[in-house]
Amino acid sequence: MHMARTKPWMTTVLAGALVAGLLSGCGNGDAGGNGGQAAAGNDGQAGASGDPVQLRLYTYGTEEAYNWQKTLAAYTEKKPGVSIELVQLSEKGDTQEAFKKLDLAAASDEQIDVLMFSDPAGYAQRVALGMAAPLDDFIAKEGIKLEEEYKVDTRLNGKVYALPGKFNPWYVLLNKDHLAEAGLDVPTEWTWDEFADYAKALTKGDGPSKRYGAYFHGPQNGGWMEFLKIAMENQPEGADFLKEDGTSNLDSPNFRKSLELRVRMEKEDQSTVPYADMISQKLAYRNQFFNQTASMIPIGSWMNTEIGGTDKVPLTFNVAVAPFPKTNAADENGLTPVTTDYVAVYGKSKHQQEAYEFVRWYTTEGQVVQGKNIPAWNGVKTEDVSATIDTILSGTKNPELVDKESLVTVMLESKASQIIAPATYQSEVYKALNEEYEKLILGSQDIDKTIEASKKRVDEIIAANKN
Structure with missing residues (x-):
């Protein structure tokens, strides 16, 4: 079925062979029809009928943010036997709106070949519904190793259902002028203890005009939970509050370390905003x-587009970037929380080989062509990352105040720790942990009591949700 063509909320953009139709304003068509469904070989070329294989890509990504026309046209040039019809699910890039419309399209049995998920929870939930085809056989046939190709491990329960597109690691933004004033270098590798030492050295003054060494924007209201597991999430495994098997991970010494660090910095050193x-x-980071x-904030690299200052929030000082701190000095450098796009082949697609080939191209060379984000692909060249950073910074007001070298280095060296598929009751866990943390940081219970109460409440939530 091709119901999407009749629905006003789906903006259809045709690439390659269909670009001419777009430019002339005719995009109704039946150009895709069912043409090529029985025709294409594994190389994606047109079959004996001469009809192209048409893939339909469902995405929340806007033209402004994803450069679709240029990107998809580049693929069609590379694969003349394949055309891509783009179905944009939200004009403003709203991922929640897009998820609802994607679910409706799947329920309506529309032709979907490639689809994108914006977060681990949305990805895991729809994998459980069978919306994404396992890619392990395609990967094995191609003879590649996922961990060598990409900086993000997208496996769920040991299987691959999507490949990662953009790469938004967390890092630390630094006021380089404050560092120079304190005689501190821009770190290229450091621990959380060293981060705390920096924060203490950077703190200055008292009262309303006090300058703090660091600011943590969470946890709050069961969100921004990255700030409650800072010493956990830079580990290759065990980076979350729950383990892969669904049991609690709060016995981890790194959960205790996270709490100890937050208490030390706020209460003892008084180096973080209370x-x-x-x-x-309701402070804004x-x-x-x-x-x-x-002087320092750990935050996600979605800030790249604002790091050089904007009309709303101008930049008036020199800024640099440091990697997400390690828990122990011997830990691997660069492991950090990461957000990405999960690009998948639809479970019911009749063109799974061609769809996989497009997903592989899009998550590798296609990311460079797109030029909007740093790719999760390990094969990206330093000069490509540098050029993309130049393009991103050129959209800010004062790119000359950004230490570009530090930014490029951090983006190249960052990598994601293991993704744990979120539990359906994850928000309950977050809320409970946030409440216990508040008791700790506001002074009504100590660390031991906080860990004990957190474990008890989380275990109760897990037990209540068991089938």
């Missing part, structure tokens, strides 16, 4: 950093 202030004043209230 949690009570963050909550009561951009303002804390760009107004120079705090």
